[in-house]
Amino acid sequence: MALAVFFGTSGAVVPYARAADTLPPIVSPPVSSVLPGKIVYAQLTTPDLAQAKTFYGSLLGWTFRDVRVSRGHYAQAMAGGHNVAGFVEQPLPSGDRPRHEPVWLPFISTADTDALARAAQGWGGKILFSPKDIPGLGREAIIADPQGGIFVAIRSASGDPADTDTPTVQGEWIWSALLTGIPANAAGFYQKLFSYQVEGGQDESGESRYVLESQNYDRATVNPLPPRLPASAPARWMNFVQVDSVGAAAEKVSQLGGRVLVEPHLDRNDSMIAIVADPAGAVFGIMEWHVPAVAGEAR
Template sequence: MPDRQSLTGAPCWIDLTSSDPAQVIPFYTDLFGWTADTDEDPEYGGYTIFGKNGSPIAGLGPQQPGNPYGNIWTNYISSEDAQATAAKAADAGGRVMMPPMVVGDQGSMAILADPAGAVIGVWQADQHSGFGLVDEPGAPVWHETLSRNYAAVLPFYADVFGWSYESMGDSTEFRYSQAKIGDRMVAGIMDADAFLPEGVPSFWQFYLGVDDADAAVARVTELGGSVQREPEDSPFGRLASVADPLGASFQIMGMRS
């Protein structure tokens, strides 16, 4: 399957910070048919790798003491040099929330905020290169940011990650750009300022493929999760927004032909 993580500047990983990993691991393994492999090495803090068909899909880490942010997914973008990427982000109007750090022999990571405040991770691969599967059921199929400062984040991501853009719409009703590395679409940026509820900041989200969005939504509730937006048709598939039993939200995309 496509090796998206090999494309520098493209989304390459997702992981979940959870207040109770033991509670949500069965939710994800049942819903997507994932396996869960937890590393008992103290260096990695009980980090779990979700996999499918023998390939890594996503990560899960326990919420650490003193960290107020739990039950939230983070998207990561591939970088050849996390230090240089963090420096570019600061120069381009972003903020370095967590400076680059080495994660054993797996790679290096940093956490940034773009000029609109949306949080995005950076991953410089060593032994862990990121997704092993994409664009199929049970794997990531799309990543996008819903932004309160669309005009500011377009040049930010272009400067920091080398993105160019193809507009899908530029009206007050729908303003959306697809980001490209070369000729490959890698992510989306939506002008969401007009419709995000008051107090909801800019954020990144991702979509996981499923065979049948309606069946997946029904299974989410059976497994103790919740539905934030019921399935609806789109030009790209049938989409829904759901959350795990502890409230971590993510999107699903039906890929049934």
Template sequence: MLTTDYENGSPNWVDLGTPDIGAAAAFYRGLFGWDFRAGGEEAGGYGMFRLGDKTVAGGMAVPADQGPAAWQVYFQTADADATAAAVTHAGGTVRFQPADVMDSGRMAVFADPEGVGFGVWQPGSNTGLGAVTEVGSLCWTELYTGDIDAAAEFYHAVLGWQIGGVPFDGGTYTTVRPAGTTEEAAVGGLVPLATDPVEDAGRPYWTPYFEVADCDATAAKAEETGGKVRMTPVSLEGVGRMAKLADPSGARFAVIASVPAPPPGGAA
């Protein structure tokens, strides 16, 4: 489970690049109750999505000619430069070399061998998102990939992940977790593109999941406010009810109303 006690290899940041940050801010305010606070000139226009007094995502305007609107997931590292070297050695690409972000931390952006973008964040004064797993915040990540085995090998080499599996009717869901942790600490999954009818086999990507109180109401609200329901809400036994959405600019993400975790010791 994702928590704010971030470990190396766990998702600790997520941000949105979009051609119209004002429109995006309005959409996510209506969907999740987020308040967008734009950064000053020193931040290059980068701002924060806030839920109450906690930061739940970042965002900035990215011209359409620089790429489609998209959410990007960042994973914690103790050494962004060493991670960049590991990416290159494992067959990935460094898109944005490690750089300091004032005293907040050090970041870098990469692409895995399939061309899927992801980032790393080496914490400084900013230790990561202020809230996760709460309603309106990041709660899970998934990589849609053409080759699960190759992806698992790459991210293990780069982020040290351990790979696990959760059986379900018809197969096994591949999970990922920081090194040295148990299955309960899983922070994401690897999904074969070929098995998902709503995904384009030529567009592997990382998608963030955001926790919601009511999946069906959230999907309906997204559609009413200019977004798209890419996969209608579906219930997963023991997991929750989830849907795949896209915002008005086409940035893909998912939402889930998770089944409450059992109390310690399994008491009723």
């Protein structure tokens, strides 16, 4: 049995460690709470771990702890003393580079990984990595929704981090959005899996958008694909991290060898955001949110 992670757009699952390896827990010290539907963690697969650590450490102030695994290399990313992400090093497959890209995966909490995986298949999803116990992390499965959006369903071995009213600070994840061709269908799929309450609305262009809510907290939005992408493009999750200044962070992204894909701008809720890519091409969002708000409130 091997631990595994989805890497790229071709549907490949690549092993990076054996079951004897123990990865750092999501919550330390452990707690008993389970908050289904909450996005509790993220994992980056990258071809160059050293480069990624330099980039994210310099940009966000993350610190890292290398973790010994049987295959490849793994590092734990920390922000403010909290475990925020796992970094997995995997080389790009030779001869097929256009079909593969480094990727950030969101981890969504569930009370029962196996039942959720079965339900996902029943509603048109695809299991990329069958439910397995990942020592230290918990029981996880990697799933593609019917439109291709990839996420990890996890029953954390250490419980889920509590919701809090404390404002998010630089380096902490603040929001997640699913970009997808048919938002209404995607919202329905995730509602069935995680029992989300779903609120819908339209933006100024008439496009439908949805908010996914659990435990009375807004967890994520479901948005249409940006116009620059064809309607047939696969869905993708976008994770946003809090920064003190989106403008300054965007400049630093370029200085550190990354790219700014969407320039800093105000979103429809007057938060400053930008979409960027790290030097290896992994895409994520940066957000500047200064107004104190209940954690999880729609951004």
